[in-house]
Amino acid sequence: MDKKETIRTQIWREEAEPDNPFAAAACFCHGYDVFGDVVGKATWIEYLFLLFKGERPSRSQAKTLEDLAVSLANPGPRDNSVHAAMSGGVGGSNNAACLMAALAVGAGQLGGGREVALSMQMWTKCSTDIPSWESSIRHSPYEERADVWPPMEHTPGFNPHSASCPTPLRLLLNHLADQSPGPSLCWLRDNREHIETIAGAPLAITGISAATFHDLGFTPAEGEMLFLLLRLPGAAAHALEQRSIGFRNFPFFHNSIHLENDPEVDQLNL
């Protein structure tokens, strides 16, 4: 008989119950006994950091990630990803579908997970060097091959529709910069306006998130995953709320869609 295929992992180990090889008697996350030791001692954020990085966070790492997580938890009902979840809620879609909708919409290159990853790539490349940022923003890399992702239409991490960096984001940046274990957030706070001028757009929450994840030692893929994950609570809460309020009280845009090629109008014109 062939050797049984296994799942190779550095993250997780289990010891089976004596009476059932499919039930774990003990679970270890990066060597820590989850139910025998970690539960009751670790915070959710510490455990989250451990899962991704394989080590417990320092105090400042945990505090920085915790505070970013609070700021990301609810993008608010105007956000496209939350709008998507609420659209599921009002129609009575399954709860998982509401979160899937929030993830799909919130994955994008405008204000979404993909933008965070691309912004983090810029941090990896440019670090705290203004000429590098200037060069990267002005000469964005040309990708000759097509991809499932569309070409980027603005500098990642900046909001093309903002007039200025909004107050909550400036407050958040100042707060995170004061406690971050890395140099990126401090540098971003000190050079924000200069970089915004080069980018031609104000800093966005994706840019602050990218700088934070970079300071915490996450890779762009890890930052993207965390951004997607950490924004789901608001989507869930708003979806449930709108389900109970009902679709009659949710915007339907009754008179907002304007058909430019109505065949009946064309016929009348004939």
Next chain:
Amino acid sequence: MNGPSKLIASEDQWNTQMGLVFPGKRVVFRGKDLFRDLKDLRWMELLRYGITGRFFDPKQIRLFEGIWSLGTSYPDPRIWNNRIASLAGTSRSTATLGIGAAIAISEATVYGRGPDVKAIDFFFRTKRALDNGEILSDIVRNELEKYRGIAGYARPFVNDDERIKPVTELATSLGFGNGNYLGLAYEVEKTLLKLRYRIKMNAAALGAALAADQGLSCYEYYLYLTPAFIGGMLPCYIEAAGKEEGTFLPFACDRIEYIGPSNRSWD
């Protein structure tokens, strides 16, 4: 800074050429009345019209259906996207949730939409380069050096692709066996072999070449393929949902091969 001017102009203002429902009366679908002008279309014809705004002749529609049918995700739950459908079934989730996620998973880099897009794009770029006087062997070598592979050539586990023969036979029977891009696809394979790369064409390249010969753009081809794998996913869901719950290929604890740090204390 642009500021919010575009958002202000767009608030409660969405102009569309794609369609609108007039409840209780009629539906406009890309400038046509769905129940009057499009009522006799087959599903594939409507899908193609929705994507491109163009109509295709019956032979083309048969080809596009054939690429879906023969190139669908086989009902084999080992294939990663199908496995989502099976796992949804065995976990007693809904079919729609499982299939929705399985479609999303099909947008992968080693199979599915990633190589599909890159394959048709490769043919368009190669055609342009050849028209500019470049040599095919140089183009192929350059692509391999730059990207460590050519989308549509080679497969994850085996080199031969069982879909090539039936899809080619279908295309030939419909009169599409001599297209320029199809010819190019085979030329690339020959060039790879001549350059001593043991890499063969797979169905992604064949489908891309056939679609390019029918005038599809890279984007249109991508959109057309979005639901292509559903055919094989639903049987996977059905079977797993129909058997004892939780019995689809469960892992015992000892199937986890731990390669991380030794036990340690949180304190």
